Amino acid sequence: MSGPTIRVLSLLELLQSHGRLSGTELAARLGVDKRTVRRYIQALEQLGIPVTTEQGCDGGYMLVAGFKLPPMMFTNDETLALSLGLLAAHNLNLADTQVAISSVQAKLERVMPAKLKSRARAIADNIKVILPASDTETSGQHLAPLLDALEQQRSVTIRYASYQQAPVFRQVDPYGLLFRSGRWYMSGYCHLRQELRTFRLDRLQQIELLQQCFNRPANFDTAEHFTSSLYGMPGNLDVQVMLHTDKHTAAQAMGETASMLKPQAEGLLLSTRTDSCYCLAQWLSQLPFDFSIIEPPELKLALKQQAERLMNIAQR
Amino acid sequence: MSGPTIRVLSLLELLQSHGRLSGTELAARLGVDKRTVRRYIQALEQLGIPVTTEQGCDGGYMLVAGFKLPPMMFTNDETLALSLGLLAAHNLNLADTQVAISSVQAKLERVMPAKLKSRARAIADNIKVILPASDTETSGQHLAPLLDALEQQRSVTIRYASYQQAPVFRQVDPYGLLFRSGRWYMSGYCHLRQELRTFRLDRLQQIELLQQCFNRPANFDTAEHFTSSLYGMPGNLDVQVMLHTDKHTAAQAMGETASMLKPQAEGLLLSTRTDSCYCLAQWLSQLPFDFSIIEPPELKLALKQQAERLMNIAQR
């Protein structure tokens, strides 16, 4: 037994590895007649692995999606990439996926050839991916409805508690999810506030998928919105600070905040709002380049106070 | 055709999903006689998928590692976890694995059932994993020898350029790799300096695997060493700063750096070394709590200069 079984699986592997192959090529590789290749194609279909074909010149066979994922054949390099990916995914700390991750790891661990396992073991034991630690695991019951909502572009009702505020029900059109600095966030259109908002998933106390659909804006960029909503958050005072440096230096000192700087003749303009000039002054004082405060005067005062504080410390 | 093929693949799937199953159980699930199950076990062996068995009471069959990875059957949940993992791995920006990641993604994309693909598409399109951006891709030619060295505990010779210094050859026993804040690092024992050191992979200009072996210290923790080596790095000057705050507040302002603070009667002692009082003064000036500089006097001067700089800006 097993001659045909081996050859059918070999066919599957060939088609997985190549976008498309001709019947002649497949017959040569499998050591059978083209008529048999056609039978094997039928066999794959019977296995629930549909194959699409093109007739005529440059015709050939290609795998297409079926109702079920077929057996997957991975090369060693691909398997190691998967190992690394699972290692990284584990750090994302999503409750839903941790079980699945362990399951995949167990499956792979069980059957890996010794050499590959040794390498994968070296990856798992000796490579660490440090992501900012998440205090709390992002609760598993939120992700599935969120993914549904994202996929189907349907609104959700959430019970959400902003920082130091009582929980409020809101209707939101979720546009995207984001993992950043150890936390998961959802960006979307908030019907309560009538504008784009970003929500921390660990503050989500309840979520319910609605029937109502929405249209996500074309080319909505979750990370971009997140950055601007975080640093463009409403505050009492408009702030304008001119940084006398170049974009590269700014990025090194400020990380992603630099993405919101606007190039001007005199340098890079930081335009934002703040509730606390004191906090902003502190943040500004660590910048390793010159800057000028354009607005507001309160910020100049705060920076002066900061300078005085530091002077006192230096003279102790 | 395909009856046996289907059943052999079903057997493989069953064994992948369960640690072990008896022949009786397998026969029932496959709808065949136990004698046939034994033939299918042989078929798997002929496919290069070895199976180990236990005779006697509670006997059964188990998959073991062969010379080649067998066809893998993943559930939908597992596939989505893999998708998320690949998304995260992509952000790690290792040149070697990017090709393999794309390859795996293409393979999965090609055959995923529509529902699963839609969900995976939603993940890829709407979930962003923001890791600190890496300026430069970590060069591909370093990883393979490094993984070899880690796996086989063999020394390497590296040509390495510390910050603003000429490249130097060093012999290193690599203990681990670390991805943190957008960069890849290697921790290991440096024979040139006769102590543990941490190296940035993007500053690695050359690497060569040696025949010489080493013994990695038991329970070596890459991340732990990294943290202490980064903040305990040798410098010209001993630094002691007393922070007049509590541990929790310190952690909020300083992140992981807080782990190296020592509690004292007057507050928390930061004890480190630095080459640049100017940089440290800048860093200190953002702290939102009071502190006192104990050592060195140069740091007090630097802080004074920082205060003067800020005062100038505030008075413009």
Next chain:
DNA sequence: CTCAAATAGGACAGAATACGTCCTAATTAT
């Protein structure tokens, strides 16, 4: 339009395979 190169699938004969049954043998744990 013709031709070449591809896919498609039915039919046939002969070879090969698959299966359950029956049997003997060996290994474990109770």
Next chain:
DNA sequence: ATAATTAGGACGTATTCTGTCCTATTTGAG
């Protein structure tokens, strides 16, 4: 010792597999 498991050869019967042969259809290039 017994029960419950794995092991594998042999047999007869039914089924499957294969290459060959053939006709049919689809593409792209000249």
